[in-house]
Amino acid sequence: MTQVVKVIQHWLSSQPSPGEAVVRQAIVLPLLQAAGFDIWNPAEVIPEETDKGGFRPDLRVVAGKYQFVLELKGMNVGLHDKDYQQVAAYAGGKGIRWALLTDGRVWVVIDEHMQGPYSERIVLKLELVQKAAGVFSSDLAAVLDAASWTSGAFETRLSEVQQAQQKRRDEAQIHLEKRPIVEDVQSEYDIASFEKAAAAAVRMRLITEAERDVLLGAVQSQPLSPDGPQSKQPEAQKSGWQPKAQPTKAAKPEFSAAKSGGLTGPAPSEIAFRYQPGQADARAFYFPAVGKWVVQAGSIASAEVKEYAASVGKRRRAMLDAGEVALLEDGRLRYLKNVEYTSPSTAADDISGASKNGWIVWMDEQGRPAQYHRLEKP
Numbered sequence: 001m002t003q004v005v006k007v008i009q010h011w012l013s014s015q016p017s018p019g020e021a022v023v024r025q026a027i028v029l030p031l032l033q034a035a036g037f038d039i040w041n042p043a044e045v046i047p048e049e050t051d052k053g054g055f056r057p058d059l060r061v062v063a064g065k066y067q068f069v070l071e072l073k074g075m076n077v078g079l080h081d082k083d084y085q086q087v088a089a090y091a092g093g094k095g096i097r098w099a100l101l102t103d104g105r106v107w108v109v110i111d112e113h114m115q116g117p118y119s120e121r122i123v124l125k126l127e128l129v130q131k132a133a134g135v136f137s138s139d140l141a142a143v144l145d146a147a148s149w150t151s152g153a154f155e156t157r158l159s160e161v162q163q164a165q166q167k168r169r170d171e172a173q174i175h176l177e178k179r180p181i182v183e184d185v186q187s188e189y190d191i192a193s194f195e196k197a198a199a200a201a202v203r204m205r206l207i208t209e210a211e212r213d214v215l216l217g218a219v220q221s222q223p224l225s226p227d228g229p230q231s232k233q234p235e236a237q238k239s240g241w242q243p244k245a246q247p248t249k250a251a252k253p254e255f256s257a258a259k260s261g262g263l264t265g266p267a268p269s270e271i272a273f274r275y276q277p278g279q280a281d282a283r284a285f286y287f288p289a290v291g292k293w294v295v296q297a298g299s300i301a302s303a304e305v306k307e308y309a310a311s312v313g314k315r316r317r318a319m320l321d322a323g324e325v326a327l328l329e330d331g332r333l334r335y336l337k338n339v340e341y342t343s344p345s346t347a348a349d350d351i352s353g354a355s356k357n358g359w360i361v362w363m364d365e366q367g368r369p370a371q372y373h374r375l376e377k378p
Contacts, residue, residue: 001141002357002371004034005133008104018104019074024058027104028072036146036354037061038307057090063149068098075103084110084118098154100143104128107140109158124162138360138369139164147278147302147352174214178207182215271373273344273362277352278302279332284347284362288373293341293358295351303331305353312349319350344370 008027012018018026033039046060059070071087073079083101091099092112099110109124124143128136142148142157185206186197198212207215270285282299286292305313316333319325325333341347344358352361362370 001031001034001144002134002137002360004030005128005137005140009128009133012105017074017076019076020072021074023074023102023104024072028059028070028102031140032061032144033308034355034357035141035144036306036352036356037063037144041307057087060094060096061149063146064151066149066152066154067096068100068149069094069096070100070102073101073103075105077103079103079106079108081118084108084122088112088118088121107143109143124158124165126161134371135168141357141360145277146306146354147280147304150304151278153278171214174211178211179215181206271364273364273370275348275351275362277348277354277356277361279330280351282335282347282351284344286344286362286370286373291342293344293347295335295339295341295347297335297337299335299351300328301325301333301335301351302353303333306355309349309354312353315346315350 008030011026015022029039029045032045037045039045044062046062048056048058049060057069058072061068061070069087069091071083071090073083079101087099087101088110091097091110097112099112101108101110105128107126108122110118110121111123112121114121114123126136126139126143139161142161143154145157148154148157182194182198182201185191185201185204186194189197189200191197191200195216198207198215201207202209202212269289270287273284273286275282275284280300280302282301283296284299285294285296287294301316305316316325319333319339320327324337324339325335328334341350344362345356346358348356348358348361359371359374360369364370364372
């Protein structure tokens with residue numbers, strides 16, 4: 001999803017207001033494909049189906065026994081109240097709860113089960129902006145994820161994105177209101193670091209401990225954005241405080257050379273990750289020093305493999321033949337051994353049965369994507 005968004009951003013810089021046809025071809029369809037839908041299957045992504053009232057939504061997307069309506073507009077037109085009414089009315093007439101409306105840049109989720117004006121039935125709004133493209137990619141990936149729709153987990157994913165949005169708004173408000181207070185304390189009392197000034201502000205009851213944690217969390221944890229390293233230092237670092245080095249875990253015995261498929265010498269530091277697409281649940285360790293990913297024995301891979309993901313099916317058959325995975329009664333696969341990969345995306349593909357950006361979907365124990373730990377190329 002992130003890779004597709006980057007491509008979209010690139011050409012939008014020279015064509016900032018495309019019409020509806022371009023939005024469909026160059027934005028919506030690639031994003032649906034990145035989310036795991038088979039855009040070439042007219043039984044899964046159904047174009048321009050006219051109802052009895054003559055309304056014809058651009059797309060109806062089917063995921064097993066679940067579905068949603070997707071209406072498109074050009075960026076040169078934008079979204080208006082009548083557009084919300086049209087797509088929601090069509091969804092309601094078809095007994096479909098969820099309707100999505102987009103001009104390619106703004107994505108709106110409408111819940112037809114809600115009451116009131118159609119414009120008030122919006123439960124989520126996402127917007128592609130230059131400085132937050134990574135956040136947009138992550139949120140949209142959760143909303144469109146085909147596996148979540150098929151498994152009936154869309155509402156859960158929607159709730160997660162809503163909570164994440166609220167958290168970002170709350171934290172932004174804290175930075176806006178409380179950071180100047182801490183900086184004033186640091187300046188007035190000539191405190192050497194922002195961290196110590198925040199602690200002093202708590203003791204003075206100028207900020208709460210929770211607000212301090214938010215302010216320091218932004219200083220101490222600067223994840224690499226999918227768009228590249230941050231180009232600007234946080235204000236707190238300018239004041240002289242530097243983030244502490246994060247401790248690394250001791251290597252675990254099961255990741256010796258014999259079990260991890262070729263790693264030699266002392267086991268490097270590793271980072272634990274988890275990926276849960278639909279009914280699948282996988283754990284893996286990443287070895288940054290050598291660029292290896294090891295999916296743990298006991299991990300569960302999804303039953304379905306998308307038609308376009310032929311390479312996934314081929315690897316799965318090879319793992320079955322090698323006794324590395326076992327087929328469960330419901331069609332899912334269980335990893336019987338630790339299996340090594342050279343990229344997080346290949347590992348994520350095998351777990352989900354679809355094409356995924358592993359740097360985005362694998363999450364560490366703090367809920368951060370693998371991109372946070374990605375090493376810069378020299």
